[in-house]
Amino acid sequence: MKNFFIILIIKILNIGLKIFRKNGGNFLGKLAFDWNPNIFKYFKINCPIIAVTATNGKTMTNNAIGYVFKKAGCKVISNVEGNNMETGILSTLMKNCSLTGKIKADYLVFEVDESYVPVVFKDLKLDTLVVLNFFRDQLDRNGEVESLILRINEFLKTYNGNLVLNSDDPNVSRLAKANPANENIYYYSVEKYAFATTKIKEAGEGKFCPFCNTKLEYEYYQYSHIGKFECPNCGYGKNKIYKLATNVDLKNKSFDIDNFTYTTKFNSIYNIYNFTAIIACVSLYNIDRNIIKYALSEFQLNNGRLEELKIKGNTTIINLAKNPTGANVSIRILNEDDDEKELLFVLNDNLADGHDVSWIWDINFDELKNVTRIITSGTRAYDIAIRIKTAGFDSSKIFPYLSLNEAVNDLYSTNSKKYVIANYTALQPTRKELLSK
Amino acid sequence: MKELKILYLYPDILELYGDFGNIQVLKYRLEKRGINCIIEEYTIGDLEPNFCEYDLIFAGGGADQEQSILAKDLIHYKDNIRKAIDNNVFFLLICGAYQLFGKYYKDVDGNIIPGLEVFDYYTEAINDRKKRCIGNIVIDVTLNDLNTKVIGFENHGGQTFNISSPFGNVLYGNGNKFGDTQEGFFKDNVIGTYLHGPLLSKNPELADYIIKYCLDRKYNENIILENLDDKFENLCREQLFNQFLSRHN
Numbered sequence: 001m002k003n004f005f006i007i008l009i010i011k012i013l014n015i016g017l018k019i020f021r022k023n024g025g026n027f028l029g030k031l032a033f034d035w036n037p038n039i040f041k042y043f044k045i046n047c048p049i050i051a052v053t054a055t056n057g058k059t060m061t062n063n064a065i066g067y068v069f070k071k072a073g074c075k076v077i078s079n080v081e082g083n084n085m086e087t088g089i090l091s092t093l094m095k096n097c098s099l100t101g102k103i104k105a106d107y108l109v110f111e112v113d114e115s116y117v118p119v120v121f122k123d124l125k126l127d128t129l130v131v132l133n134f135f136r137d138q139l140d141r142n143g144e145v146e147s148l149i150l151r152i153n154e155f156l157k158t159y160n161g162n163l164v165l166n167s168d169d170p171n172v173s174r175l176a177k178a179n180p181a182n183e184n185i186y187y188y189s190v191e192k193y194a195f196a197t198t199k200i201k202e203a204g205e206g207k208f209c210p211f212c213n214t215k216l217e218y219e220y221y222q223y224s225h226i227g228k229f230e231c232p233n234c235g236y237g238k239n240k241i242y243k244l245a246t247n248v249d250l251k252n253k254s255f256d257i258d259n260f261t262y263t264t265k266f267n268s269i270y271n272i273y274n275f276t277a278i279i280a281c282v283s284l285y286n287i288d289r290n291i292i293k294y295a296l297s298e299f300q301l302n303n304g305r306l307e308e309l310k311i312k313g314n315t316t317i318i319n320l321a322k323n324p325t326g327a328n329v330s331i332r333i334l335n336e337d338d339d340e341k342e343l344l345f346v347l348n349d350n351l352a353d354g355h356d357v358s359w360i361w362d363i364n365f366d367e368l369k370n371v372t373r374i375i376t377s378g379t380r381a382y383d384i385a386i387r388i389k390t391a392g393f394d395s396s397k398i399f400p401y402l403s404l405n406e407a408v409n410d411l412y413s414t415n416s417k418k419y420v421i422a423n424y425t426a427l428q429p430t431r432k433e434l435l436s437k
Numbered sequence: 438m439k440e441l442k443i444l445y446l447y448p449d450i451l452e453l454y455g456d457f458g459n460i461q462v463l464k465y466r467l468e469k470r471g472i473n474c475i476i477e478e479y480t481i482g483d484l485e486p487n488f489c490e491y492d493l494i495f496a497g498g499g500a501d502q503e504q505s506i507l508a509k510d511l512i513h514y515k516d517n518i519r520k521a522i523d524n525n526v527f528f529l530l531i532c533g534a535y536q537l538f539g540k541y542y543k544d545v546d547g548n549i550i551p552g553l554e555v556f557d558y559y560t561e562a563i564n565d566r567k568k569r570c571i572g573n574i575v576i577d578v579t580l581n582d583l584n585t586k587v588i589g590f591e592n593h594g595g596q597t598f599n600i601s602s603p604f605g606n607v608l609y610g611n612g613n614k615f616g617d618t619q620e621g622f623f624k625d626n627v628i629g630t631y632l633h634g635p636l637l638s639k640n641p642e643l644a645d646y647i648i649k650y651c652l653d654r655k656y657n658e659n660i661i662l663e664n665l666d667d668k669f670e671n672l673c674r675e676q677l678f679n680q681f682l683s684r685h686n
Contacts (some may be wrong), residue, residue: 139454140571140592144500147566207449213506215481355573356590358633361455382673386638389669390458390465400669402676 003042003101006032010094029087032094040123042101043093049108049124050281053117053152054132055145056326057274058084061132062111064275064299068282071295074106082303084113086120107285114148118155128162130281132274134171135224136205136362137323138354145171145205153178162186164280166273167239168226170206170216174236177211186242188280190255193248193269195336196220196227202328203362209236222269223332224325243280248272250336260289263297266306267336270329304427306333311437316418318434320427322353324362330421335369341417343371344407345388346426347378353424357383365391372416376400377407378426408433440473441651444486446496446534448478450507454592456497456531458635462644463493470663472652481510488514488521492651498532498593498633501544508537508550515553522555527651528627531636535622535629536560536595545594556629558622560595563615569594574610574632575681576620578643585642588677589632597622597631604630609681626650639674641667 010028017028032039052062059082066078079092089110097103112120117129131152134145142148149171156163156178166172167187176185197220204225209216214233221227230237245255254263255272257279264275275296282292301307307318321327334341349355357380365388374393376384377400385400401407408430411418422430445460464474479486488494499507522528528538536542540559542550545566552559563569574591578584587605596614603613604621612620613631621630628647630636637644645662652660 136453140590143566144453146500146502203452208503208506356454356571356592356633358455358458358590358635361458361461361635361638382669382676383639385669386673387458390461390638392465395666395669398669400672 003036003039004099006035006039007094007097007099007101011099014095026083026085026087026091028094029083029090033087033090038123039090040120043097043124044100044102045108045124047103047105047107048127048285049110050128050130051110051112051117051121051126052130052132053112053114055114055135055137055323056329057132057270058082058111059303060271060301060305061130061274061278062109063301064278064296065130065281066107066109067299068278068287068292068295069107069109069285072287072291075104076107076109077103077105078109079111082111084111085116089120115142115151117152121155126159126161128164128281128284129159130164130277131172131175132166132277133169133226133325134205135323135325136203136359138356139359140356141354149174156182160184162284164188164277164284166226166277167241168222168228168273170210170225170229170237173239174210176239186280186284187239188243188245188276189239189241190222190245190248190269190272190276192220192228193222193272194250195269195332196222200225202364203324209234211236222273223329226273243276243283245272245276258289260293262293265298265300268306268329268333270332271306304422304431307431309434311418311434312412314412314415314418316420316434318420318422318427318431320424321421322424324359327360327363327421330419331364331368334371334419335367337417338370339417340370340372341419342373342375342411342414343368344375344377344411344418344420344430345384346404346407346420346422346430347376347380347384348423348426349380350425353426360384360387363387365393368393372397373414374398375407375411377402377404378423381407404429404433408437412437438471438473439652439656440475441467441492441648441655442475442477442490443493443495444488444491445476445478446494446511447480447499447507449480450503451497451499451533453499454497454532454633455635456633459497459529459531459637460495462635462637463648466641466644466648466665469665481507485514485517488517489524489526491521491526492655493527493529493647494521495529496531496534498534504533504537505544505550508542508552511537511553512551515555518553519555522627525626525654527647527654529647530627530629532593532631532633535631536597538629539597542595556622556624556627557601558597558599560597562594563596566594570611570615570631572610573677573681574612574620575608575678576605576610576612576632577608578605580623580646583642583646585640586674586678587632587636587640587643588674588681589630589634589636589639591631592633593631604628639670639677641665641670
């Protein structure tokens with residue numbers, strides 16, 4: 001009975017918030033969770049629950065999976081706004097359930113913060129878990145990657161549902177062994193692409209075999225520590241691949257899976273991995289590949305994740321980068337683009353970003369291609385300026401501004417293509433400032 | 438052409454907090470002055486380096502698990518390293534490397550990882566994984582005739598005891614232990630510190646102190662280093678000192 005009233009009150013509050021045009025976000029979920037931490041048990045769900053977790057790419061992958069299901073005519077409930085902690089997921093469930101906790105949908109698709117997977121799915125039955133990657137991320141807030149992986153590994157020891165794993169991330173594919181009895185393991189991988197290297201180019205995590213501590217050997221690296229690896233001692237790394245992307249063509253934004261070509265609106269190797277995960281996931285639910293192809297060809301994110309805009313006549317590409325790998329992916333995209341361009345890098349050190357900005361030294365600024373000028377901004381505008389200068393970029397072409405407004409004004413004082421990289425709390429203010437031009 | 442030779446220890450393992458930036462800063466400041474900078478690397482599986490051949494030895498911080506793997510490797514070079522220290526080769530040791538040069542490191546579970554025992558200090562982790570000294574830190578540093586404020590970021594669970602001569606006095610942040618007044622270890626040609634940031638990126642005077650030490654030792658002179666354009670560094674320091682020190686005092 002108590003849960004009935006919690007949901008009733010939350011629904012009334014939600015209507016109130018809607019009248020005032022406010023988004024409840026995590027707030028309503030937090031209220032309900034504080035009231036009853038076991039409230040997840042109250043929901044009556046009769047459809048598959050799919051979750052996506054990773055350091056990078058959760059929102060994009062989650063939203064695209066939901067989008068494919070919708071295009072297939074299914075009813076999907078999903079936390080598309082990116083509220084990915086237990087409170088955010090609870091908010092999404094409560095907004096979409098009846099007063100008795102019934103949820104009517106064909107699929108529930110959630111992105112879940114890496115550290116919250118065990119919390120959220122203690123009482124919700126998970127059908128498929130998609131794990132994309134693990135990278136160093138805000139070390140002063142999250143701690144080392146290893147402790148995070150161990151928590152998910154612990155949760156998976158008793159999990160028997162589908163597990164869609166990136167075979168090329170040694171920190172992800174190890175999760176297959178958490179529960180040796182689970183036969184529902186589906187690995188995905190991407191064939192070596194044109195910019196793959198034999199030496200690691202960017203900071204990475206997969207150095208030692210998680211099972212025998214031997215140094216892993218790589219045939220090639222696609223980006224960061226994602227690539228074809230194997231343990232020379234115990235053989236870890238040889239997996240049977242369920243979905244393999246081949247013929248990766250970044251210029252035409254296309255790739256093949258099972259001899260069938262997909263085209264997307266995204267042009268980085270990092271996104272090809274995400275798309276392969278998406279296709280592996282929805283294929284488990286027998287979605288027609290023509291529908292998948294159509295849905296992915298038009299799927300877009302308009303929230304500063306590789307968003308392309310025209311501002312004052314200049315093509316502007318905005319990307320979020322909250323950790324070294326995210327930033328390195330952005331730099332890769334910039335370097336793989338032959339056009340002349342200017343870069344704006346906005347770096348904040350607020351609580352949600354992590355106060356530690358030393359991670360910017362893990363960004364590979366060594367060989368910037370056709371970048372004519374760099375503007376920096378954010379609360380740590382000078383730190384990022386020092387970083388870029390030390391990498392060898394001419395300091396007379398670096399312009400730091402603590403004021404975002406001045407930075408954006410300077411950026412559009414010239415006409416050229418613009419790349420904008422912003423970290424977590426910097427992204428939306430930067431986007432707003434850009435859109436006001 | 439003058440040159441400095443740097444040995445970078447375990448670049449593939451002790452690389453978690455961007456500490457490699459220290460070497461990039463040294464290289465940048467050397468090359469701007471027309472001095473050649475040679476960086477050689479050593480990691481597990483490589484041939485034993487002759488530590489005395491170098492002007493500067495550098496090592497940074499890494500993940501806990503990986504650090505215990507390399508501690509076993511490093512201990513083979515105890516005598517070689519001690520000889521280099523006695524020969525006045527400069528050592529810059531950050532975080533995990535700083536700890537490894539002491540007597541021992543006692544981890545959260547009580548396991549003792551033996552150190553190189555080059556110095557008398559020792560480090561013990563607090564028996565609560567969640568408790569770490571994390572945050573921005575400013576210290577006041579006096580190294581022979583250099584007096585400057587040094588700014589960085591600390592992130593360590595280990596508490597280091599029995600420091601005979603610290604690197605600096607804490608103005609903001611923790612230091613060797615929670616709420617300590619002292620940070621790091623300093624002795625003639627050795628700096629051990631918890632400061633990431635990377636350390637040298639916002640402390641150009643300290644970077645030049647190390648460069649001058651190495652050049653003077655190698656070429657037996659008293660070099661006056663040419664000034665560089667440190668505009669960004671100075672603006673950054675001014676901004677952060679305002680933020681951390683004015684609020685604190």
